[in-house]
Amino acid sequence: MASTQLSPGVVVLERDLTSVANATVDNVAAIVGSFEKGPVEAMTQVTSERELLSIFGRPNEYNYEYWFTAAQFLLYGGTVKVVRAMNDSLKNAIDTAQFVVATFSSTDTTLTVAAATDLDVNDLLLVDAELLTIQAVSGNDVTVLRGQLATSAASHAAAAPITLIEPAGTSSTINEGSTFTDADGTLTVTSASTLGGGTNSYIRVDDEIMQITGVSGDNLNVTRGLLGTTAAAHTDGSAVALQLVTSQKTEINETTATGITAPLIKNDDEYENNVEGAANNWKWAAKSAGLHGNSIRVVMTDAGADQVLSLAQPTSTEWQFTSGAEVAYSAANIYGKVYTYDTIVTVVDDSTLVGSFEKDNYITAVSGGVTGRVVAYDPETRKLEVAIDTSSADVLEVGDTVSELANNSNSPGSATGDAATVESIRRELRVSLNPGSPNFQANQNVSDANAASVLIAAVENDYDTRLYGVNQRWSNIAPRPTTSAWVEDRGGYNDLLHILVLDGDGKITGTPGALLEKHLNVSKATDAKSPQGDNIYYKNVIKQFSQFLYWGSHETNNIYDRDTNSSGGFGLSGVNREFDLIKSDNSLNNLDDPTGLNPLAVPLVGTKGRATLRFALQGGVDGYTISRPNILGAYTLFNDAETVQLDYILMGPGMNSLNDTIAKAQHIIGIADARKDCIAFISPYRGDIVGQTSTPQIVTRTIEYFDQLGSSSYTVFDNNYKYIYDKYNDVYRYIPCNGDMAGLVLSTTLNQEPWFSPAGFNRGNLRNSIKLAYSPLKDHRDLLYAARVNPIVAFPGQGMVLFGDKTALGYQSAFDRINVRRLFLVIEEAVQDAAKTQLFELNDEFTRQQFKNIVEPYLRSVQSRRGIVDFLVVCDGTNNPAEAIDRGEFYAEIFVKPTRSINFITLTFTATRTGASFTELVS
Incomplete structure (x- = not known):
């Protein structure tokens, strides 16, 4: 060929004539099902049962057939592409989800009941120990007077039974x-x-209800003070009225919804396209839909306060510090701002300690000279956190008696009777230092809002004692997050965060509060980078690395704004920006209480107004029932042979009805027929097999079912269900065998060759099987096999064996056997890949011979491994005429004589005379 150089030089050219046809890897199955969790309507490749469990959750009563079909195939060494089917009920848990408050509060005067039949004005209703008088009835809404007949108004749970007490009309x-x-x-x-x-x-x-236990003339033996009332003295001549009492006449039906409806985020693609950039009214969402997401808790912290200054005892009035106000010790150039100011009192453990202080009630001391509000109380440590009213006329001191007052519409009410004596007082001023400022030291003085000089008695780092749960310190997780090097170099400040994901109630790991994942030293800045150059913007980190969370929006409420002159919100550039700090408006609780309704959950002392935010995800909803359109639609994700590699399609279980099961099977068969590179595996309708006692009837129904399915050499039918042990739920279950059928084909490919039959005693033993739903006898097997159905049989001493290797082809052909269909799938894929390398090459004799040189060695290899008896490759001028070449076409014809499997063995035994010649008899 002519050189393309215009001046002297050397050009090195290479030509690759080493192309070969490669062996294919045939181990990928596909299944669509309902699962506890996992992405919806998106393919996820699973390589082990542990991975299936991690991504799609545990099997349960609603989905075990889907789950174990996939798991059984994995036992044989395969890989499964799993799709979780859509259900309209599915919801992802979010931190602002709607939940129903199912309580009839002590102040509510409209009671909603399940049924108001026979409820009339002036009747009495007994709920728990409270009596209510009916004033009006409208539908199932009953207007009532609370705390009647000297009972006390109280809150009552939804579904609490209601006893009806009504006058009988005699007295x-x-x-x-x-x-x-x-x-x-x-x-x-x-x-x-x-x-x-x-x-x-x-x-x-009067106000007492009694029960008559005996009658003697006009003398009545009575049991006193029943149905919530109290025995009392009654004057002679008082009215005695007969009452009709109906226990459990109805029940409370109160439901009050709060929050917003949780969304459904199907998968990562939907999140990225429709959710990530939307104006979401939630901060965090579970990454997969379902109830399991309701266990997720998210806690996060940032730099928060730098120091805790323990202040000396005031003399005349309480110290007064305002959040955000400047605080300084100018002599040492120490400057900062007030983060929060708290008073924590330890009370004496003696007879003066009465009761237990409750959150949001009030306290009074020094004859009313000191007042405040209860923030939290810990009876074990006897620590009482109070927000002292800084306008108090006096000072709280050791030895003072602190009394609790009820909360009367956010004002101090009457005394509750709870009280204690002050043992010690700790006044804590938390400060956020200005950039570059030194730390405050003990024995320095600062000024409060009244310009009073306040002595610092002691100092400590706030982060050292900062909590994210009961006795759980952030300092045990990681050092304090402050400012990343990238942001600091560009004039920014306080951009770093720590984020933890916890298993709140243990529904995910089995251990309440277990740490699921942690994302440390992530940034509020959109452009922040790690020293290695990775983006560390917290939203992007969560999106890329979290297995449990989607980000929804930035925190804007529980914020401490250090610089009111500029925006320091999350999600902005870190260049020359002082970021806002986290400051929670709520305390952490001693118990996991996602709805805030648990009466045993009380706030932890020293956690309100701190730099820990906790989010409880709620509103997640399961959806296990799959409609026919949803499951068929999900299977269409496997339609494209060019983009989705697939070798086996698993039907899994049937549908609820026979017709829907047939429709599902036909749809799957259609996919395999259209792709022409995989095999579909179809099992019978469960209702025809499991629980049936007549084998002839089972066989008849099975044949009738499969007779309604189309003919296809890309499909394999089986006849049975197998019995397995579900170790996750400690029960035994029947599951379809299509996963095992595909598994046996795969196992044959891995251990022998794809063109070997997967049936029989050598290769057809089902794994992990206790028993079969039934075992067909020889005459039953004859009927099934003639109807294209491969029998699975239990042989004594041999186990459960696949005893047939037919495809679903409806007529006699080489392709009516699994091994032949598998042979052609394998060689077709290998030769097709080789043919792709010829695209856009020159269409001449050299290219045609090169193609034959690729294909023939491959087919000789298959022949040497007993796959084919003989073959012929024609690719020359006889099948590539000039007209075809002019059209840019290339033709190759490959003739193959496949090796057949043995299906029918006949053994003939002949008795002969003693003197007979075997040669003469055989001839």
Whole structure:
């Protein structure tokens, strides 16, 4: 060929004539199902049962057939592409999710009941120990007077039973001749016959309800103070009214929804396209839909306060510090701002300690000279955190008595009776230092809002004691997050965060509060980078690395704004920016309480107004029932043979109805037929197999079912369900065998060759099988095999064996056997890959011969491994005429004689005379 150089030089050229046809790897199956968690309508490749468990959750009563079909295939050494099917109920848990408050509060006067039949004005309702009087009834809404007959109004749970107490319409009067005392058990009435009733009837006198236990003339034996009432003395002549009492007449049906409806975020693509850039009204969402997300808790912290200054005892009035105000010790050039100011009191453990202080109640001391509000109380350590009213006229001191006052509409109410004596007081001023400022030291002085000089008694680092849970310190997780080197070099300040993801109630790991993942030293700045050059913007880090979370929006409420003159919000550039700090408006609780309704959950002392934010995700909803359109639609993700590598399509279980099961099977068969590079595996309808006792009836129904499915050499039918042990739920279950059928084909490929039959005693033993739903006998197997159904049989001493290797082809052909279909799939894929290398090459005899030189060695290799008996490759001028070459076409014809498997063995034994010649007999 002519040189392309215009001046002297050397050009090195290479030509590759080493192309070969490569062996294919046939180990990828596909299945669509319902799962506990995982991405929805997106393919996820799973290589082990542990990975299946991690990504898609545990099997349960609703999805075990899907789950174990995939798991059984994995047992044989394969890989499964799993798609979680859509369900309209599915929701991702979020931190602002709607939840229902199912409580009838103590102040509510409209009671919603399940049914208001027979409820009338002036009737009494007994709920727990409280009596209510009906004032009006509208539908199932009942207007009531609370705390009747000297009972106390209280909150009641939803579904609490309601007892109806109504006048019977008859009455009499007390005829004791004197006061009927509260201890008397025999009541004399003017006329017992007029009163009516008898033993076990109820009567009402004033505010007391009694039950009659016996009648003797006009003398009634009674049990006093029943149905929430209290025994009391009654004057002679008081009215005695018969009552009709109906236990569990109805129940409370109160539901109050708060928050917003949780969304469904199907998968990463949907999040990126539709959610990430939206104006979301939530901060965090579970990465996969389902109830499991309701266990996720997110805690985060940043630099927060730098120091805690323990202040000396004031003399006349309490110190007064305002959040955000300047605080300084100018003599040493120490400058900062007030982060928060708290008072923590330790009370004496003696007889003066009465009761337990409750959050949001009030306290008073020094004869009213000191007042404040309860923030938190820990009865174990006897520490009481209070927000002292800085306008108090006096000072709280050791030895003072602190009394609790009820919260009366956010104002001090009457005394609750709880009180304690002050043992010690710690006044804590948390400060955020200015950039570059030294730390405050003990014995220095600062000024409060009234310009009073305040002595610093002691100092400590705030982060050393900062909590993210009960006895859980951030300092045990990682050093304090402050400013990244990248932001600091560009004039920024306080951009770093720590984020932890916890298993709140243990539904994910089994251990409540377990650490699921941690994202340390991530940044509020969009452009911040690590020393290695990676972007560390917290939103991007969560998106890229979190297995449990989606980010929704930045925190804007629980914020401490150090620089009111410029924006320091999350999600901005870190250049010349002093970022806002986290400052929580709420305390952490001693118990995991995502809804805030647990009466046993109380705030932890020293956690309100701190740099720890906690988010509890709620609103996640499962969805295990899959409609026919949803499951068929999900299977279409496997349609494209060019972009989705696939070798086996698993049907998994059938649908709820026979017709839907047939529709599902036909759809899967259609995908395999259209792709022409994989095999679909179809099992019978569960209702025809499991729980049936008549084998002939099972066989008849199985044949009828498969007769409705189309003919295809790309499909394999089986006849059975197998019984396995579900170790995750400690139960035994029947599951379809299509996962095992594909697994046996795969195992044959891995251990022998793809063109070997997967059936029989050598290669057809099912794994992990206790028993079969039924075992067909020879005459049953004859019927099944003639109907294209491969029997799975239990042979004594041999286990459960696949005893057939037919495809679903409806007529006799070489392709009506699995091994032949697998042979052609393998060689077709290998030769197709080789043919792709010929695209856009010159269409001449050299290229055609080169193609033959690639294909023929490969086919000789298959022949030497017993796959084919003989072959012929034609690729020359006889099948590539000039007209075809002019059209840019290239033709190759490959003729193959496949090796057949043995299906029918006949053994003939002949008895002969002693003197007979075997040669003559055989001939």
